[in-house]
Structure formats: C-alpha cells, structure tokens
Amino acid sequence: MESDYTPRQVAELLERDEIELIDVRRPNEHQAGRIAGDRHVELSELSAQAHTIGRDKPVVFYCRSGARSAMAAEAFLGAGYDAHNMVGGLLDWDAEGLPLEPADGYVADS
Secondary structure (H helix, E strand, O other): OOOOEOHHHHHHHHHOOOOEEEEOOOHHHHHHOEOOOOEEOOHHHHHHHHHHOOOOOOEEEEOOOOHHHHHHHHHHHHOOOOEEEEOOHHHHHHHOOOOOEOOOOOOOOO
C-alpha cells in the first residue's frame, strides 16, 4: 500500500510527535516488547475503540510482521482516517536496531 511507512520513517515521525502509533497485537505480545510512545488497542477491540482515536494527526498501526496492522490501516482508511501501516512490523523495527521498551524487550511470537 502506498500509505505504508518503514520502521525508520515511523521512528522519525514519532520522535517529532507527528503520528499516533497503535499496536494491534495481543496483550502478551505488547508486554514482551513494544515501541515507546505507542498505544495498545488489540485488533479485536479496534472497531469498539475507533471513537477514541483522534483524527488530528495520521494514525500508524503496527503488529509483529505487518499483516494484522495492514488490515487495521485499510479499515481506518475506508472510514476516512489518515491511516498507515508500518511495513514489516516489529520484526523489521527490531532488525533495524530501533529501540524496544522495556530495555530487555523482545518481539514475541504471535
């Protein structure tokens, strides 16, 4: 999708506070390792939580590999949001050496 962002682009946008970053993985995955400054809304809860997601800045979804978050981004794009997917998910984020939270965080199996 042309509205996809690479992990490095997401890191830069997040640092400048220009996006809302949402992790759509399961709670155990989020606890194992996540991107600092994200918000956790499990994929199955997204539609119920949509009203809590602002439209004032782009929203970027991420998951482990980019598949679940791609579905989320597509759905939110269809609902009129400026929505994006982080390509490659947390696996690519970690592979690029970008930081995880907590300090000993890791990418959990889904």
